[in-house]
Amino acid sequence: MSSSSVDEITEQTKDLFTQDGVLLKAAMGRMVQDLNSIGMLCIVQNGDGTKCIEWRPNDLITIDSDTQDQEWAVVNTIGRRQRTLSGNMTSDYATARARIIKIPLEDLKTFRVTRNNQQMQFSTKPGVWQTTFYFQHGNAEIFVAYLKNHVKTAKTRHDRNTYVVVEPNIETQVLNRSFAELDIFTENTTDVVWNLVSNFKQRPYETTMEAFSKLTDIVYYGNEGMNGKRDVSEEVADLLTKSMSALEDSTTVTRTGEYEVVSVKPTLPPRPCIPRGTPLSTEKWEGLQDTEGRVTEVEGVKQLIFRGGVAHSIRQSVWKYLLDYYPWRMTHSELRSLQRKRTEEYFSMKLQWRSMTDGQEARFSEYRDRKSLVEKDVNRTDRTHPFFAGDNNPNLIVLQDILMTYVMYNFDLGYVQGMSDILAPLLLLMGNEVDSFWCFVGFMDKIASNFDMDQAGMKHQLLQLQQLLLFASPELAQHLQQKDSGNMYFCFRWLLVWFKREFSHRDIMRLWEVLWTGLPCSNFHLLVCVAILDAEKDIFISKDYGFTEILKHVNDLSMCLDVDRILSSAEGIYHQVVSAPHLTDQIRIILGIPPLNTTTSTSSDEATTSQSVQQANGTGDGSAEAAERDMEEDTLEYDGIQIKIVTKTVWALLA
Amino acid sequence: MAKTYDYLFKLLLIGDSGVGKTSILFRFSEDAFNISFISTIGIDFKIRTIDLDGKKVKLQIWDTAGQERFRTITTAYYRGSMGIMLVYDVTNEKSFENIKNWIRNIEENASADVEKMILGNKCDLDSKRQVSKERGEQLAIEYQIKFVETSAKDSLNVEYAFFTLARDIKAKMEKKQEASNPAPRTGGHQLRANEQQRKPTSWLSRCSLL
Numbered sequence: 001m002s003s004s005s006v007d008e009i010t011e012q013t014k015d016l017f018t019q020d021g022v023l024l025k026a027a028m029g030r031m032v033q034d035l036n037s038i039g040m041l042c043i044v045q046n047g048d049g050t051k052c053i054e055w056r057p058n059d060l061i062t063i064d065s066d067t068q069d070q071e072w073a074v075v076n077t078i079g080r081r082q083r084t085l086s087g088n089m090t091s092d093y094a095t096a097r098a099r100i101i102k103i104p105l106e107d108l109k110t111f112r113v114t115r116n117n118q119q120m121q122f123s124t125k126p127g128v129w130q131t132t133f134y135f136q137h138g139n140a141e142i143f144v145a146y147l148k149n150h151v152k153t154a155k156t157r158h159d160r161n162t163y164v165v166v167e168p169n170i171e172t173q174v175l176n177r178s179f180a181e182l183d184i185f186t187e188n189t190t191d192v193v194w195n196l197v198s199n200f201k202q203r204p205y206e207t208t209m210e211a212f213s214k215l216t217d218i219v220y221y222g223n224e225g226m227n228g229k230r231d232v233s234e235e236v237a238d239l240l241t242k243s244m245s246a247l248e249d250s251t252t253v254t255r256t257g258e259y260e261v262v263s264v265k266p267t268l269p270p271r272p273c274i275p276r277g278t279p280l281s282t283e284k285w286e287g288l289q290d291t292e293g294r295v296t297e298v299e300g301v302k303q304l305i306f307r308g309g310v311a312h313s314i315r316q317s318v319w320k321y322l323l324d325y326y327p328w329r330m331t332h333s334e335l336r337s338l339q340r341k342r343t344e345e346y347f348s349m350k351l352q353w354r355s356m357t358d359g360q361e362a363r364f365s366e367y368r369d370r371k372s373l374v375e376k377d378v379n380r381t382d383r384t385h386p387f388f389a390g391d392n393n394p395n396l397i398v399l400q401d402i403l404m405t406y407v408m409y410n411f412d413l414g415y416v417q418g419m420s421d422i423l424a425p426l427l428l429l430m431g432n433e434v435d436s437f438w439c440f441v442g443f444m445d446k447i448a449s450n451f452d453m454d455q456a457g458m459k460h461q462l463l464q465l466q467q468l469l470l471f472a473s474p475e476l477a478q479h480l481q482q483k484d485s486g487n488m489y490f491c492f493r494w495l496l497v498w499f500k501r502e503f504s505h506r507d508i509m510r511l512w513e514v515l516w517t518g519l520p521c522s523n524f525h526l527l528v529c530v531a532i533l534d535a536e537k538d539i540f541i542s543k544d545y546g547f548t549e550i551l552k553h554v555n556d557l558s559m560c561l562d563v564d565r566i567l568s569s570a571e572g573i574y575h576q577v578v579s580a581p582h583l584t585d586q587i588r589i590i591l592g593i594p595p596l597n598t599t600t601s602t603s604s605d606e607a608t609t610s611q612s613v614q615q616a617n618g619t620g621d622g623s624a625e626a627a628e629r630d631m632e633e634d635t636l637e638y639d640g641i642q643i644k645i646v647t648k649t650v651w652a653l654l655a
Numbered sequence: 656m657a658k659t660y661d662y663l664f665k666l667l668l669i670g671d672s673g674v675g676k677t678s679i680l681f682r683f684s685e686d687a688f689n690i691s692f693i694s695t696i697g698i699d700f701k702i703r704t705i706d707l708d709g710k711k712v713k714l715q716i717w718d719t720a721g722q723e724r725f726r727t728i729t730t731a732y733y734r735g736s737m738g739i740m741l742v743y744d745v746t747n748e749k750s751f752e753n754i755k756n757w758i759r760n761i762e763e764n765a766s767a768d769v770e771k772m773i774l775g776n777k778c779d780l781d782s783k784r785q786v787s788k789e790r791g792e793q794l795a796i797e798y799q800i801k802f803v804e805t806s807a808k809d810s811l812n813v814e815y816a817f818f819t820l821a822r823d824i825k826a827k828m829e830k831k832q833e834a835s836n837p838a839p840r841t842g843g844h845q846l847r848a849n850e851q852q853r854k855p856t857s858w859l860s861r862c863s864l865l
């Protein structure tokens with residue numbers, strides 16, 4: 001076993017990138033015992049210059065010990081590394097080596113990233129995903145970013161998560177071109193460094209990895225590809241120093257023996273406990289209108305409603321505004337003529353279906369189908385409430401008429417189950433067919449995508465909910481994922497009818513009016529879901545609830561939820577999330593906050609993020625809103641909490 | 656905690672909106688009927704443990720929303736079902752015609768060996784009947800599926816239907832176990848344990864032992 005062999009040359013490989021803590025989830029033709037074992041996913045350059053993706057089980061890595069078992073192994077592998085296999089190969093080692101999975105980059109056809117960026121699948125043959133990996137530490141983002149430096153990819157149109165390899169092995173082509181593709185050092189070098197540093201503050205881990213991955217190539221290829229450009233080593237050194245010092249600020253570094261264990265555990269700032277306010281009262285409401293009835297302080301009204309809801313005595317009126325039936329700035333007399341117009345409109349639509357003869361109906365199956373769905377649901381809507389209870393209750397006929405008229409108003413959408421649930425509280429409050437109809441139209445406009453034929457709107461929201469939960473309550477999100485409940489389907493009912501089935505009539509009115517304000521961010525209803533789930537987190541985890549128990553538990557929460565407590569914690573979670581130093585663009589987009597363009601950060605972004613970084617390192621109590629201080633002039637303090645408010649008048653009313 | 660049953664079967668109720676799936680389940684699990692029951696949004700399940708030839712069989716019965724639009728979500732719950740009740744409403748021709756679509760839906764989303772049964776519900780409403788019992792039987796023969804007319808309201812054949820489906824699942828399961836282990840039966844428990852080891856992902860693994 002002492003003589004050298006050909007192996008020694010062919011096995012002269014170099015790890016270009018390594019990612020630890022990667023679970024092998026599935027692989028075609030694999031031994032079962034390898035599945036679910038942890039290993040390292042690498043991009044490797046072979047002796048002959050070809051590259052491949054390699055997965056090595058952990059027990060093998062211990063043998064092959066020049067790679068430290070840590071996420072930052074890339075640091076050690078920048079240089080050329082040589083494995084001499086023929087030297088002291090044990091039989092254990094040989095079997096272990098057989099367990100390595102290799103995917104030559106030349107053969108790679110497609111890959112995709114799913115499950116919240118934590119799962120990666122590779123394919124060398126169209127139509128089959130041969131291998132599936134699960135990233136336990138962080139996610140696949142960095143790996144993908146790095147892989148994209150070696151293969152040119154295009155995203156498929158039908159699936160944003162799937163990449164098709166259009167040109168394998170970039171670097172085997174002209175190096176100049178590859179550097180252009182790497183998109184570094186081709187721009188003004190100082191800008192590059194500056195951007196990297198500013199990116200770094202937002203996404204320290206990813207940015208460093210990106211930087212390292214790019215530097216790997218520089219180190220390896222030297223200046224070959226620079227094509228006469230000046231030496232970049234200075235900038236590189238500078239970049240590294242800046243990255244490393246910023247890194248130390250935002251991470252914990254434990255020194256154990258010879259290598260460093262660097263763990264990035266982004267945590268949210270503490271959750272502020274924001275008290276609910278009192279409902280918008282008659283006096284305040286009237287005080288916010290001018291003599292002719294225009295509502296002057298629209299944003300202020302919304303703020304007040306967001307804080308405390310609406311007093312029941314004025315709900316009938318206020319809801320018409322919240323549901324876009326009445327424009328805020330119309331005078332009383334304008335509203336009267338609007339109402340006349342809408343009444344006529346309603347009755348002409350109603351006449352359309354009322355005048356349909358039996359014969360017509362018999363030949364109009366699409367209409368018939370819709371009508372029968374409406375009839376079935378009307379008989380099953382809130383029948384325990386006195387307003388809808390009993391046989392031959394005339395209110396049921398009104399409910400039916402409104403829904404049928406809505407079918408004519410929006411025939412394509414038609415009637416979808418759940419709509420009667422949405423309408424019932426509106427009719428109950430308005431007590432008037434026409435007003436209820438137009439308020440219903442307004443509500444439906446807000447949630448129309450819930451009723452898409454292909455349910456795309458619901459699926460999208462469930463995905464967004466999953467992403468929010470992973471950010472705001474990662475432990476719970478991971479538990480759900482482990483229990484096959486990551487798709488959040490058990491929240492379907494909550495989202496479809498905006499919690500109508502979860503709360504009493506009294507409470508649903510409060511919840512809805514708060515949500516209609518659109519404050520404090522887009523998709524606040526998803527944060528309400530997060531708040532409810534987060535309150536159950538301990539039960540889910542400590543009792544190790546699985547798929548069925550989770551669904552059962554969630555369904556059984558119906559009518560056991562405290563609306564004020566949930567709204568308060570949802571608002572608290574909102575503040576935690578938006579002031580988190582590691583807030584991602586993905587979350588920003590869900591919440592309707594403009595994403596930070598990571599390549600062209602402006603100086604104000606820079607200021608905010610560096611402030612956030614400081615916050616994370618500070619003592620961290622109560623400073624959650626500090627980041628907003630400079631952004632909003634009319635930020636006022638309320639019980640020690642900074643709350644954005646529109647005018648001082650409103651503030652005075654709130655007090 | 657010791658299990659209080661010998662087997663756990665996962666069953667599923669599917670069929671058009673309003674045919675009475677929730678009512679049938681309510682009848683079977685609570686022995687009650689409610690004319691104004693709310694429509695199902697999303698999915699839910701109920702449990703009832705029955706005695707079947709000396710064995711305690713825990714039935715976990717899943718109830719889905721019927722409207723076609725929700726099918727992409729509800730089919731996610733088909734997985735792992737061992738028995739499916741296909742329900743139509745004898746007073747609604749359309750719901751009967753749709754049984755064919757539901758069967759196709761099962762073929763696409765449930766395991767191939769799932770036990771099935773067709774129920775023609777609301778048979779108490781004879782004056783409004785649109786689908787004769789003969790047509791129901793004909794359809795059942797065509798697909799080689801058992802069939803029975805039920806009434807959740809009058810508690811007619813609901814027990815029978817669930818017991819029949821459960822018994823068929825149990826029989827099929829025991830037959831499979833024997834086939835997979837031709838050695839003389841010394842004890843069912845032993846056999847089941849083997850089976851579980853051999854096919855960890857099959858539906859059989861969902862059967863739990865005392």
Ligand SMILES: Nc1nc2c(ncn2[C@@H]2O[C@H](COP(=O)(O)OP(=O)(O)OP(=O)(O)O)[C@@H](O)[C@H]2O)c(=O)[nH]1
Binds near residue numbers: 673674675676690694
């Ligand atoms: N007369 C009679 N009515 C029934 C029977 N079963 C159900 N119903 C009625 O039919 C209506 C619909 O019943 P559900 O059980 O809610 O129907 P479902 O199939 O669960 O409907 P979705 O949840 O919308 O999919 C209700 O008003 C029930 O009272 C029955 O056996 N006889």
Ligand SMILES: [Mg+2]
Binds near residue numbers: 677693695719
């Ligand atoms: Mg139902």
